[in-house]
Amino acid sequence: MRNQPAPDRFTHVTDWVFDLDNTLYPHHSNLFSQIDVKMTAYVSELLQLDRTEARALQKDLYREYGTTLNGLMKRYNINPDDFLEKVHDIDYSWLDPDPKLGDAIRALPGRKFIFTNGDRGHAERAARQLGVLDHFDDIFDIVAADLLPKPAAATYDRFLALHRVVGEKAVMFEDLARNLAVPKKLGMTTVLVVPNNFEPAFAEIWEQDPDEEDDVDFVTDNLTDFLKNIRV
Incomplete structure (x- = not known):
């Protein structure tokens, strides 16, 4: 490189x-994809959006606020502990x-x-x-x-x-x-x-x-x- x-x-x-x-x-482990899916699901459940709408909003929040969590806190005053616990409930054996x-x-x-x-x-x-x-x-x-x-x-x-x-x-x-x-x-x-x-x-x-x-x-x-x- x-x-x-x-x-x-x-x-x-x-x-x-x-x-x-x-x-x-490494990126090729694809571990973060699990977190990404969990974040989309969190946004979907929080705002009662379908998956496509939730994912689009999730990415908008990421781009505007640096992280999805920061965006959700700024716009919707979510509990950060609840978010962090749910999105990191993943399979690390990957x-x-x-x-x-x-x-x-x-x-x-x-x-x-x-x-x-x-x-x-x-x-x-x-x-x-x-x-x-x-x-x-x-x-x-x-x-x-x-x-x-x-x-x-x-x-x-x-x-x-x-x-x-x-x-x-x-x-x-x-x-x-x-x-x-x-x-x-x-x-x-x-x-x-x-x-x-x-x-x-x-x-x-x-x-x-x-x-x-x-x-x-x-x-x-x-x-x-x-x-x-x-x-x-």
Whole structure:
């Protein structure tokens, strides 16, 4: 993929920050599709809409508010705990354990964090199924973010302050380029994780974020190999 780093490119990094969905676990696992279906069902039941109408509204909320949850809270004042419990009631066996990824994460010097717009329970279950949970120092979830999702700048500020992370000494891995804009401004090295064998022009990167090209330092379709190549 684009811009593979020199082995010493990350010698300054003391904090390694990973998104969860479609980043730590691969997009081809299709795990998030279960959550997507659950969110559509939640919207359908809440507003008494058929599935097609509910899905269209769900996607509108996602685009306008950053997450479906944030949109439902803003427009319909839903109980976030109820939403998070229902949409994360999924089958985690869809994820294959990934000992090679675990080895690569464990070998990284410094602290490691999961930073997700999901909740802690979902992150723990997914990371445990992958076999990588024990390699992380902490999980910063949507509850820790006071329910304000990435890419809100205040959420990154809250994460950095809570864990005393210095932007210039940190790297963030994400599958959505728009979620790397603020980290880039904070001095963090940024890595976009795209699906395996996904090699479009960079202007057509995952989730169609062409405006964020300058916010991405590196792109990879294989997180494990990337981490092995930058081990210091």
